[in-house]
Amino acid sequence: MHFISNSGNGNIVAMDQAGTITAFCSGIPSGPYGLEILDSVVYACAGNSVRGYNLTTGTQVFNLNVNASFLNGITTDGTFIYVTDFSGTKIIKVDVD
Numbered sequence: 001m002h003f004i005s006n007s008g009n010g011n012i013v014a015m016d017q018a019g020t021i022t023a024f025c026s027g028i029p030s031g032p033y034g035l036e037i038l039d040s041v042v043y044a045c046a047g048n049s050v051r052g053y054n055l056t057t058g059t060q061v062f063n064l065n066v067n068a069s070f071l072n073g074i075t076t077d078g079t080f081i082y083v084t085d086f087s088g089t090k091i092i093k094v095d096v097d
Contacts, residue, residue: 003042005032012044012053025058034074036081038096044080045071050083050094064090 002015003024010028011024012035015021037043041052041061048071052062069087076082081094 003037005044006034007031007033012028012042012058023058025053025060027057031071033072034083036074038078038081039085040074040085043074043076043096045074045083048070050081050096052096062096064094064096066094068092 004013004015006013011026012032013021014024028046028051029046032044032046034045035042040055042055043050043052046047048068049053049063049065051060053059054061068085070085071083071086072086081096083092083094085092
């Protein structure tokens with residue numbers, strides 16, 4: 001399964017191996033931009049917040065305002081999420097536990 005962010009309409013969609021696209025979650029304000037999976041959650045950059053959505057249900061399970069200017073890039077080391085504040089020119093370490 002692949003997840004695709006659509007910042008134009010505030011949605012994340014899922015695409016299976018056959019290329020079939022289905023809705024995953026919607027109504028995400030200010031994004032979503034970058035996406036990263038850690039454990040059973042897909043995390044998204046959304047404005048100045050990092051939001052997380054359960055991989056099975058699409059339900060929001062995490063929301064943390066990190067006081068950023070514009071979050072864009074996102075990655076994980078398997079324990080923490082790291083996001084880039086594009087406008088603020090910094091990297092922010094996020095503890096999702």
